[in-house]
Amino acid sequence: MTEIKISQLMDNYTDNEFFIDEESEVNMDKIKENVIENVSGKKTKIKPAAKIMIAVAAAAALAVGATAAAAVISGQLSDASGSIYNYEVHEDGYNISATAGNQADILTLEDGRLIFRLGDNTTDVTDLIDNQTPYIYAYTNADTGRKSYIVLGGTPEEYCMVDFSYLDGIGWSGYGCMDSIDGNAVSADVEEDVVRISFRKSYVRENGEVHPVEGGWPYHSHFIVFSDGQVTSTDVPDNWRDECMDAWLLNAMLSVDMIDPALLP
Amino acid sequence: MSEEELIASLHKGETAALEELIRRYIRYVSSIVGRIVRGSAEDCEELTYDVFTAAWENRSILQEGKLKSWLGTVARNKAFNLLKTRHESLPLEEDIIVLDRTEESENVDTALLIEKALSQLETKQRELFVRHYYYGQTLCEAAKEMELNLSTAKTWLCRGREKLKDILEKEGYTV
Numbered sequence: 001m002t003e004i005k006i007s008q009l010m011d012n013y014t015d016n017e018f019f020i021d022e023e024s025e026v027n028m029d030k031i032k033e034n035v036i037e038n039v040s041g042k043k044t045k046i047k048p049a050a051k052i053m054i055a056v057a058a059a060a061a062l063a064v065g066a067t068a069a070a071a072v073i074s075g076q077l078s079d080a081s082g083s084i085y086n087y088e089v090h091e092d093g094y095n096i097s098a099t100a101g102n103q104a105d106i107l108t109l110e111d112g113r114l115i116f117r118l119g120d121n122t123t124d125v126t127d128l129i130d131n132q133t134p135y136i137y138a139y140t141n142a143d144t145g146r147k148s149y150i151v152l153g154g155t156p157e158e159y160c161m162v163d164f165s166y167l168d169g170i171g172w173s174g175y176g177c178m179d180s181i182d183g184n185a186v187s188a189d190v191e192e193d194v195v196r197i198s199f200r201k202s203y204v205r206e207n208g209e210v211h212p213v214e215g216g217w218p219y220h221s222h223f224i225v226f227s228d229g230q231v232t233s234t235d236v237p238d239n240w241r242d243e244c245m246d247a248w249l250l251n252a253m254l255s256v257d258m259i260d261p262a263l264l265p
Numbered sequence: 266m267s268e269e270e271l272i273a274s275l276h277k278g279e280t281a282a283l284e285e286l287i288r289r290y291i292r293y294v295s296s297i298v299g300r301i302v303r304g305s306a307e308d309c310e311e312l313t314y315d316v317f318t319a320a321w322e323n324r325s326i327l328q329e330g331k332l333k334s335w336l337g338t339v340a341r342n343k344a345f346n347l348l349k350t351r352h353e354s355l356p357l358e359e360d361i362i363v364l365d366r367t368e369e370s371e372n373v374d375t376a377l378l379i380e381k382a383l384s385q386l387e388t389k390q391r392e393l394f395v396r397h398y399y400y401g402q403t404l405c406e407a408a409k410e411m412e413l414n415l416s417t418a419k420t421w422l423c424r425g426r427e428k429l430k431d432i433l434e435k436e437g438y439t440v
């Protein structure tokens with residue numbers, strides 16, 4: 001014998017008749033905005049101004065984890081997609097911390113088309129990009145007055161966007177790769193290591209699945225730093241240029257002189 | 266976008282699909298929670314936010330044809346849980362039915378069962394049943410809003426329960 005509640009049986013009921021169009025006092029726009037911001041990682045998943053340590057290749061001049069010396073240069077800037085960088089350059093290295101912006105709003109997949117929206121610019125970039133060809137949007141950074149670039153490429157099945165800004169004393173820094181596998185803008189989980197865009201794709205190629213992390217979120221690379229034309233992360237495998245970096249991204253960076261082609265194999 | 270496409274997009278984790286889900290169902294969800302908690306707009310907003318956040322977190326289990334009922338169930342549960350934490354939940358009239366399942370009844374679709382039972386009630390009686398057992402409204406409040414006297418409301422509710430028991434028995438349950 002089983003006791004069952006009528007109210008529980010009603011879990012299977014859907015009210016399509018009585019109170020479906022009731023006026024509500026809730027602020028629907030605010031709820032929608034909060035939900036989207038939360039799932040995009042802009043609110044609850046980010047701890048502002050946390051430190052992300054960038055490892056440095058032996059060939060580069062800078063060392064990571066500079067803390068002892070007073071900052072020679074420090075700065076803060078925000079990019080077009082709303083990511084905020086706080087950075088310090090010391091005599092023996094540099095620190096960067098960053099919070100994610102609203103990349104997911106800038107590049108969206110709509111009915112199979114990739115739509116780029118920023119300010120007054122709305123462009124269907126689907127036919128303008130592929131795995132070799134980037135779309136590059138240049139703008140002037142409001143904080144620094146320097147030229148910055150939003151670079152995007154790929155296909156509707158797998159696309160990515162990076163917003164590059166130039167950090168004084170450090171070099172070009174990219175933020176905001178969107179993982180098109182689950183369609184979310186990347187959030188900087190500051191408790192995890194920084195991974196480059198290429199790592200994700202390499203991992204998928206090798207393992208056939210996205211890199212698992214605590215909480216079930218895929219691992220995204222969201223930070224690339226170039227200094228003097230070189231990638232300055234020791235996480236980069238030796239063959240990063242010919243295997244890991246997506247062609248469209250490499251081509252984009254070359255076309256705007258972000259990296260020195262002489263350094264390529 | 267069809268519901269099939271919406272679900273597929275949600276499964277892929279596209280936030281544009283979540284936006285569309287919210288656009289389609291926010292009024293529905295907020296009216297459920299609002300009707301149950303009958304409290305501040307802030308409670309309703311928070312519960313509505315929680316429901317859509319839950320939908321996103323559980324997007325992999327969302328199924329075509331069951332999306333609205335899933336949202337409704339989650340909305341109800343969250344709203345009733347809020348009332349419980351505040352010790353504001355009130356018992357419902359004769360909410361318990363004792364059943365003995367048979368082999369026949371194992372595969373019964375309870376959604377169809379409820380629909381069948383309620384369809385046999387007149388509109389006003391069905392409304393009363395829904396107000397009380399779905400939205401958790403007390404019989405007194407429901408009767409007042411429907412401009413019924415309490416005795417009539419009790420009789421109607423009893424009729425609804427009898428219909429439900431009839432349907433359960435026909436589907437193989439012993440009540």
